[in-house]
Amino acid sequence: MNTLFDKIWDSHVVQIVKDGPTQLYIDRLYCHEVTTPQAFQGLRQRGLKVFRPQQVFAMPDHNIQTHDQDKPVADPVGRKQIDTLDKNCKEFGVTEFKMNTPENGIIHVVGPETGLSLPGMTIVCGDSHTSTHGAMGAVAFGIGTSEVEMVLASQCILQQKPKSMRISINGTLKPGVTAKDVALYLMSQLTTSGATGYFVEYAGDVVRNMSMEGRLTLCNLSIEMGARGGFVAPDEKTFAYIKGKKYAPKGDDWERAVAYWKTLKSGDDAVFDREVTYDAADIEPRITYGTNPGMGIAINGTISTLDEIPESDQASFKKSLKYMGFEPGEKLLGHPIDYVFLGACTNGRIEDFRAFASLVKGHHKAPNVVAWLVPGSWAVAQQIKNEKLDKVLSEAGFEIRQPGCSACLAMNDDKVPAGLYSVSTSNRNFEGRQGPGSRTILASPLVAAAAAITGKVTDPREFM
Amino acid sequence: MKQKFNVITSSCIPLPLENVDTDQIIPARFLKATDKEGFGDNLFRDWRYNKDGSLKKDFVLNDPSYSGCILVAGKNFGSGSSREHAAWAIAGYGFRVVISSFFADIHKNNELNNFVLPVVVTEPFLKELFDSIAKDHKTQVKVDLPNQTVTNMATGKSEHFEINGYKKHCLMNGLDDVDFLVQNRDKVEAFEKNRKTWNR
Structure with a gap:
């Protein structure tokens, strides 16, 4: 009750289906070449267009070779996936950051660094590490290809609302201990299924003091504890990171956005379905x-x-x-x-x-x-x-x-x-x-x- | 893929391992297709085949004494990657039901969206079922979706399982979520009118 997760989730509910899941509005859909071809094909078979193409961004990242990217991908099957993404984006009017162009990279790196992933958003992608974008203060989670097709077709998804969990890490990390070590520690404590069914809010001194890059690493690994996603409430560090990025709000919109983002925190009276606390002093590399x-x-x-x-x-x-x-x-x-x-x-x-x-x-x-x-x-x-x-x-x-x-x-x-x-x-x-x-x-x-x-x-x- | 689901009675294939991740169900190098066909051939690829393509004799799918359209797996089935290819591989191989004491969230949705029914049972029920199958490889299990019950026919033990009413209706009638969402586009448009444009 009154958690930041509730606030963001509840503000995106289009309707609650009778005896069923929630129809949740999605602000941003990211697409890569591996988990989307069948979704675009599904649209074609149903004779549908992409409902909100301006909210969808695509980039190939999984099959790409890490040398000589000016040449096509050597493996013909991998190349076909990349060509298919190009073709689908062109046909359906979706913006694509193509291979070997300055905006390309791994989706979960590019989204935050271009200002496409913002606080308060719902963000999905056919990729379990979509939880990464939670570092911006967004509710971000991985989905399957059928669900990608749902979002392409309606900008919505049908989901049961997950339970909420707060993980606090207090104290100061020792030298040589990074956000990655914190995440690996949490997984060993909670196991790979310990947070299944939950959406995690990361909190505590360690998270507050963590850089944005560190928070991105921490949120990235939420799925490895089984969590649907994980996020950090946005703060001044978040706003400073976003400001001036290509797709970030500008001018008056920026002021209005920051004013809204400042309200995005769990209430003092927030009740989580589960709450765990760890001590930074217990964490080694x-x-x-x-x-x-x-x-x-x-x-x-x-x-x-x-x-x-x-x-x-x-x-x-x-x-x-x-x-x-x-x-x-x-x-x-x-x-x-x-x-x-x-x-x-x-x-x-x-x-x-x-x-x-x-x-x-x-x-x-x-x-x-x-x-x-x-x-x-x-x-x-x-x-x-x-x-x-x-x-x-x-x-x-x-x-x-x-x-x-x-x-x-x-x-x-x-x-x-x-x-x-x-x-x-x-x-x-x-x-x-x-x-x-x-x-x-x-x-x-x-x-x-x-x-x-x-x-x-x-x-x-x-x-x- | 849109196969209507009602009552299924079948023998089972047991996989008594925990934390079976979707990389094991279908390794990444087999994710390169642009359609949904043929993934069943590579289900559990690296557990099922040697490097040279010959069968690994000790893997359960290669043991002819086991058969059926129900997969029974240890807890936390389908963890890791969100790849729906894992559900396509399971469905493509011919499984209609997966029974476990615990499923990873994304994979569970992926199974449902491909008309494969994930059935969550208690740990004792699962353990007893593994025991029954070990004793008699032909042990039958009845999965009754209308009544939401799963029965180990060897012991007669039965359990209720959860599924929301909407999804149950979809499975029994061969409907999917895209159909539903497209019919509800007017609600989305109404919702969007009240949204702040700078945050989209």
């Missing part, structure tokens, strides 16, 4: 050891022993460790690794590149490590140049690739070979996520940087 993001430990911690795992979970736990080539009770510090991936909608922003560069500065990439540094958008790529981070990184033996989703889900050529270990700043360590047989260790950009220079799982604080 973290890594995962298993095949879901909740299977994580502090970087210097040890994997659970079998008797610490409930009996019903043991089959999955054993299967997971076998896949990863780890043993119960093992410590991972010093474990050799083969690949490092910096990027994705989770950690492909300028602050992530600054963090990575600050740690590797004056060191050199370990010779046995293959490192993929992939900016989340062309705007991030440009900013890296403006700040001369490319020079720092290149002196340390790293090459910066071109933007896209890349090795986060390996739909392009950036695949980790079977059996090899990747320390990755992405969001999922599922079996085969970074390529068939690949073994993913999720981590922050700092942990990834430390691993890249030593070739082993390393505590980044050794270099700070």
